[in-house]
Amino acid sequence: MKILVCIKSVPDTETKIKIAADGKSADLTGAKMIISPYDEYALEEALLLKEAGRAAEVAVLGAGGDDVQPTLRHALAMGADRATLVQDAGLDAADPLARAEALAAGIRAEGADLVFAGKLGVGGDEGQVGPMLGELLDRPHVGNVFKMTVDSERFTAWRAIEGATEVVEGRLPAVIAWDKGEHEPRYASLKGIMAAKKKPLDVKPAAGLSSAPGAPRIVRESLELPPPRQAGRILKGDAAETARELARLLREEAKVV
Amino acid sequence: MGAILVLLERREGSLKSASLQAVSAARRLAGSGEAVEALALGTSAAACAAAAGAAGADRLHVVEDSAYDLYAAESYASALAAAAAACGATVILMAGTALGRDVAARVAARLRTGLLTDVVELERTAGGGLRGKRPVYSGKAFAWAQVPDARPAMATLRPNVFAATNDPGRVAEVVPLAVPSGTPRAVTVRLETAAQQELDVAEAPIVVSGGRGLKAPENFSLVRDLAHALGGAVGASRAVVDAGWIDHAHQVGQTGKVVSPSLYVACGISGAIQHLAGMSSSKVIVAINKDAEAPIFKIATYGIVGDVFEVLPKLTEEIKKL
Numbered sequence: 001m002k003i004l005v006c007i008k009s010v011p012d013t014e015t016k017i018k019i020a021a022d023g024k025s026a027d028l029t030g031a032k033m034i035i036s037p038y039d040e041y042a043l044e045e046a047l048l049l050k051e052a053g054r055a056a057e058v059a060v061l062g063a064g065g066d067d068v069q070p071t072l073r074h075a076l077a078m079g080a081d082r083a084t085l086v087q088d089a090g091l092d093a094a095d096p097l098a099r100a101e102a103l104a105a106g107i108r109a110e111g112a113d114l115v116f117a118g119k120l121g122v123g124g125d126e127g128q129v130g131p132m133l134g135e136l137l138d139r140p141h142v143g144n145v146f147k148m149t150v151d152s153e154r155f156t157a158w159r160a161i162e163g164a165t166e167v168v169e170g171r172l173p174a175v176i177a178w179d180k181g182e183h184e185p186r187y188a189s190l191k192g193i194m195a196a197k198k199k200p201l202d203v204k205p206a207a208g209l210s211s212a213p214g215a216p217r218i219v220r221e222s223l224e225l226p227p228p229r230q231a232g233r234i235l236k237g238d239a240a241e242t243a244r245e246l247a248r249l250l251r252e253e254a255k256v257v
Numbered sequence: 258m259g260a261i262l263v264l265l266e267r268r269e270g271s272l273k274s275a276s277l278q279a280v281s282a283a284r285r286l287a288g289s290g291e292a293v294e295a296l297a298l299g300t301s302a303a304a305c306a307a308a309a310g311a312a313g314a315d316r317l318h319v320v321e322d323s324a325y326d327l328y329a330a331e332s333y334a335s336a337l338a339a340a341a342a343a344c345g346a347t348v349i350l351m352a353g354t355a356l357g358r359d360v361a362a363r364v365a366a367r368l369r370t371g372l373l374t375d376v377v378e379l380e381r382t383a384g385g386g387l388r389g390k391r392p393v394y395s396g397k398a399f400a401w402a403q404v405p406d407a408r409p410a411m412a413t414l415r416p417n418v419f420a421a422t423n424d425p426g427r428v429a430e431v432v433p434l435a436v437p438s439g440t441p442r443a444v445t446v447r448l449e450t451a452a453q454q455e456l457d458v459a460e461a462p463i464v465v466s467g468g469r470g471l472k473a474p475e476n477f478s479l480v481r482d483l484a485h486a487l488g489g490a491v492g493a494s495r496a497v498v499d500a501g502w503i504d505h506a507h508q509v510g511q512t513g514k515v516v517s518p519s520l521y522v523a524c525g526i527s528g529a530i531q532h533l534a535g536m537s538s539s540k541v542i543v544a545i546n547k548d549a550e551a552p553i554f555k556i557a558t559y560g561i562v563g564d565v566f567e568v569l570p571k572l573t574e575e576i577k578k579l
Binding site: 216 | 268327328330331334354355356358359360361362363364365366367369370371372373374375388391392393394395396397398399400401402403404405441442443444445446447448449450451455456457459460463487505506511512515519520530531537538540541542543549554555556557558559560561562563564567568571572574575576578579
């Protein structure tokens, strides 16, 4: 079985967001780019399946400009066998459907029984690509998965929903979009980093894989910072007094309880 | 003319309040002559007609088939696409829940259209499309974007942001919907719920969260007690989730959930940037922390500089008296 893990390169979650000069995007100059955390969970689960003898190969796939390459190398250093970049610098700012279409073209070219992705790319926070890949590839998909078992034909996936878990059974080939799994992603060892330099990273221009995308389906108008919040009131007194006063304020002033 | 279609979400037969919020939002967005159509799936789906009507729906399309009682992405996507075609939808809305976000993306790919995720504000464009405001970078910024002419335009709505209206005089007309048959290749076979049903932070109108200031996992009971007294959900900072004190489902902030409840109580949470991003759009924020310099106080509506072990039991007691 072959597992293909879709990887997105995103700014580190500690990055302070500044609005760029265009007023529409974030100025990420100097930001550290990392593998999107949920993609990293997905990759860890894929590597564990390979180590357990369930998968013969774990490949990673990115879509975007050449700046995605270091993130793909990081995935190789964690243990992926090979990497492919569907190259189109315009994809970094494209809508989720355009990114899903580029990834789907890459997946068709690669072939894979299981496609893994993160449940969302941290930053854009859309969470659309996983379900879209299921649709575009005409496969079942399961999102928000935190645990799965798989044999050569079928899988069972545990999906986190509000206050409960859905247990989903399905057939391969399939697309699984991972939530935080039960296993912490491994660190890339020095040996892994050295080995990654020799592993194949194929760059395939998107234009050669898929038909040209049509007009964008989503147009960004602006990006703004949240309105600054005023620091409110610090209540004075001992625990009993402040608790009593807070309960009163929540009821009478804020009217939220 | 045209219609706004809203997918209603049911869990074990009961209709989600976030779905009614989406119906009312649709009513407010609908132009004159534009119908608000709802879709309900599963056993006794028609029972949603009164609630959907009261929230603003003119018609309720139903597929009364037990195969839809549990979620299956492919079947739900087919039903939603069939309903969109049947009513000539120019806009499709639904609650931004795990189910709503999942099926919406699959349908957006099928219809090759634009989907705005988790919007907190929503308007129509001049051409009848959608323009919406949505959090990005886990709430560190907000993006305005539009789906200009892709039809239908789609959006999922952040729960508890859009008000549900209630006009008990209005009942939606029930219309059976025919969905092309097909066997989904992945289906939910069972729903596992915790013995003690807990509210989810993303849906709850009140969230009480605990952080490292609680010192040990067993002390989370203080947070739970207050949450129960308030009828709210239990949240947590990343630090304590990473430490294994509580499940990741409770995590608020980046790599967790972005929430905007009417009341957020942060207990023993200092306010790291990635936590603040996830909760700073809450209406009222209460911070209880020993350290007067903690960043959380800079955004708190009400702050108590004190020991959570002393303040929380007293506060729970006072809330119970209200």
